Structures are given as structure tokens and as C-alpha cells.
Amino acid sequence: MEKEYLCSICGNKLRYYDSVPRVMRTKNRYTIWIKVRRFRCPSCGRIHRKLPDYIFPYKQYEAEVIRGVLEGFITCETYGYEDYPCEMTMIRWRNSQELQLLL
Numbered sequence: 001m002e003k004e005y006l007c008s009i010c011g012n013k014l015r016y017y018d019s020v021p022r023v024m025r026t027k028n029r030y031t032i033w034i035k036v037r038r039f040r041c042p043s044c045g046r047i048h049r050k051l052p053d054y055i056f057p058y059k060q061y062e063a064e065v066i067r068g069v070l071e072g073f074i075t076c077e078t079y080g081y082e083d084y085p086c087e088m089t090m091i092r093w094r095n096s097q098e099l100q101l102l103l
Contacts, residue, residue, distance in 0.1 A: 005050060007041035014039035014048060024054075025061045029084050056102055061085060069093050070100070 005014040017040040024032045034055070039048050054063050068074035069090045076087045093099055 005039055005048070007044060007046060007048065009046055010041060010044045012041055012043040014041055017047060020049075022055070023060055025065075025085075027065060027084070056099070066093055066099065 006012065007014055017038045019035040019037050021033050022036045024034050026032060034052070036052075037050050039050060040046070041048070051057060056063050056066060059066060065074065065085065068078075069085070070093060074090075076090070
């Protein structure tokens with residue numbers, strides 16, 4: 001049985017609309033394309049994307065990589081992550097208030 005989603009704007013039940021491709025980057029420079037389901041509210045007409053748990057909003061890297069950087073397990077010297085993601089990206093993630101709230 002499919003989970004019911006509610007519109008965050010008006011609170012009505014959302015209906016499946018379509019799915020869109022989204023890139024997800026993992027360790028060792030792998031790139032995977034996933035499908036993200038979109039739902040439309042029949043009342044207000046807004047479209048909502050429902051992301052899987054293993055990806056954060058507006059980020060291309062999988063959540064496991066981002067959490068590892070934020071918790072200090074993944075650094076520029078960590079084997080398998082030496083050059084991916086780059087050091088500036090890791091610094092930006094550590095300074096992000098939004099990502100800190102997602103942990």
C-alpha cells in the first residue's frame with residue numbers, strides 16, 4: 001500500500017504526477033541516475049518532490065557521504081574520498097546551517 005502524502009501548503013492529499021531523473025554522486029567517483037517521484041496537489045496545484053532517504057534536497061552527493069564529512073569521518077585524506085568531493089565542497093558543507101539541521 002502506498003504512503004499518503006499531504007500538501008505542505010494547504011494540507012490536502014497529494015496525487016502522483018510523474019517522476020524526474022536526478023543525478024546522485026557516490027564515493028569513488030560513481031554517478032547514478034535515480035528517479036524522483038513528484039506529486040501534485042489537486043487543490044492548490046503545487047508540485048512536491050519526494051526524495052528518498054539516501055539523498056538530501058539540493059545536493060548531488062548521497063546522504064552517507066555528506067553525513068561522513070559533517071561528522072568528521074570523511075576528510076581529504078580518507079581513502080576512496082581523496083579527490084571526491086573536493087576540499088572546498090567539504091568546507092562549505094561543514095559551514096552550512098541547513099545541513100547541520102538535517103543531521
